[in-house]
Amino acid sequence: xxxxxxxxxxxxxxxxxxxxxxxxxxxxxxxxxxxxxxxxxxxxxxxxxxxxxxxxxxxxxxxxxxxxxxxxxxxxxxxxxxxxxxxxxxxxxxxxxxxxxxxxxxxxxxxxxxxxxxxxxxxxxxxxxxxxxxxxxxxxxxxxxxxxxxxxxxxxxxxxxxxxxxxxxxxxxxxxxxxxxxxxxxxxxxxxxxxxxxxxxxxxxxxxxxxxxxxxxxxxxxxxxxxxxxxxxxxxxxxxx
Numbered sequence: 502x503x504x505x506x507x508x509x510x511x512x513x514x515x516x517x518x519x520x521x522x523x524x525x526x527x528x529x530x531x532x533x534x535x536x537x538x539x540x541x542x543x544x545x546x547x548x549x550x551x552x553x554x555x556x557x558x559x560x561x562x563x564x565x566x567x568x569x570x571x572x573x574x575x576x577x578x579x580x581x582x583x584x585x586x587x588x589x590x591x592x593x594x595x596x597x598x599x600x601x602x603x604x605x606x607x608x609x610x611x612x613x614x615x616x617x618x619x620x621x622x623x624x625x626x627x628x629x630x631x632x633x634x635x636x637x638x639x640x641x642x643x644x645x646x647x648x649x650x651x652x653x654x655x656x657x658x659x660x661x662x663x664x665x666x667x668x669x670x671x672x673x674x675x676x677x678x679x680x681x682x683x684x685x686x687x688x689x690x691x692x693x694x695x696x697x698x699x700x701x702x703x704x705x706x707x708x709x710x711x712x713x714x715x716x717x718x719x720x721x722x723x724x725x726x727x728x729x730x731x732x733x734x735x736x737x738x739x740x741x742x
Contacts, residue, residue: 523592523593523594523708523709524593524594524595524596524597525593525595525596525597525709525711525712525713526596526597526598527596527597527598527603527607527712527715527716528716529603529606529607529610529716529719529720530607530610530611530716530720531713531716531717531720532720533614535720535724536610536611536614536615536720536723536724537611537614537615537723537724537727537728538614538615538616539615539616539617539727539731540616544616544617544618544619545617545618545619545734545741545742546619547618547619547632547633547634547741548618548619548620548621548622548631548632548633548634549612549618549620549621549622549632549633549634549635549636549681550622550623550624550628550629550631550632550634550635550636551605551606551608551609551612551621551622551623551624551635551636552605552624552625552626552629552635552636552637552638553601553602553605553625553626554600554601554602554604554605554637554638554639554640554677555601555637555638555639555640556600556601556640557639557640557641558582558583558600558640558641558642558643559582559583560582560583560586561580561582562579562580562581562582562583562586562587563579563580563581564579564581564587564588564589565577565578565579565580566578566579566589566591566647566649569649569650569651569655569658570651570655570656571655572653572654572655573653574651574653574655575650575651575652575653576648576649576650576651576669577648577649577651578646578647578648578649579591579645579646579647580644580645580646581644581645581646582642582643582644583643584596584598584643584644584645584712585597585598585599585600585643587645590645590647590671590711590712591647591648591649591668591669591670591671591702591711592668592669592702592708592709592710592711593709593711593712596645596711596712598712598715600640600643601640602623604638604640604677604719605623605638606623607719607723608636608638608679608723609621609622609623611720611723611724611726611727612636612723612727615727615731617727617730617731617734618634633683633684634681634682634683634684634689634741635681635682635683635684636679636680636681636682637679637680637682638677638678638679638680639677639678639680640676640677641676641677641678642674642675642676642677642695643674643675643676643677643715644673644674644675644697645671645672645673645711645712646671646672646674647669647670647671647672647711648669648670649668649669650666650667650668650669650670652666659704662703662704663704665703665705666703667701667702667703668702668703668704668708669701669702670699670700670701670702671699671700671702671710671711671712671714672697672698672699672714673697673698673699673712673714673715673718674695674696674697675694675695675696675697675715675718675719675722676693676694676695676696677693677694678691678692678693679691679692679693679726681730689733689740689741690729690730690733692726692729692730694722694725694726696718696721696722697718698714698717698718699714700714
């Protein structure tokens with residue numbers, strides 16, 4: 502019987518260390534039907550180019566998840582200023598995203614769906630001259646913080662997960678700025694967001710969702726941004742003729 506228990510503990514231990522062998526990818530939007538969309542009366546004939554965003558994030562990634570192995574330590578944790586460069590989360594091995602491009606492409610998707618412009622496209626810069634307006638972004642924070650609960654039981658802590666105790670929690674924070682300019686560089690509209698959300702994760706629920714919140718945060722943030730932009734276009738239509 503003791504041998505079976507030891508094998509079980511080793512299996513649980515390896516499961517935790519490998520983050521279930523799961524990788525995740527930034528997918529946008531979470532639901533197309535949830536993106537804001539305006540009627541045709543808001544459409545301008547201008548074409549909008551979205552450029553890759555500038556990255557102003559810190560490069561400090563701090564992985565302390567193995568601390569959960571210390572007896573009496575209630576949890577291990579990880580704080581990543583660049584989750585795209587991290588290799589251990591609560592339930593993931595890695596998170597596949599290139600923020601400067603993927604967030605810019607997500608922005609183009611939201612704006613195109615909004616019907617505010619005749620055409621919206623992402624470009625690395627080569628097609629910028631084909632657009633009437635240019636949107637740029639500055640990523641200031643894209644942060645992951647997570648905890649793995651061991652309840653002070655070291656490697657035996659995950660046994661409690663099997664009986665329904667929370668395995669841990671994950672928090673995502675995203676801070677960035679958007680700027681819309683004409684060809685001469687005149688700023689027509691700007692917007693900033695600073696949002697964070699967190700979830701509790703169980704062995705049977707939300708595992709693999711460590712960084713999924715980034716999509717939800719940005720989707721709701723872009724809905725707010727486009728509502729602001731639509732208001733600016735209504736109040737100052739001469740800027741967008």
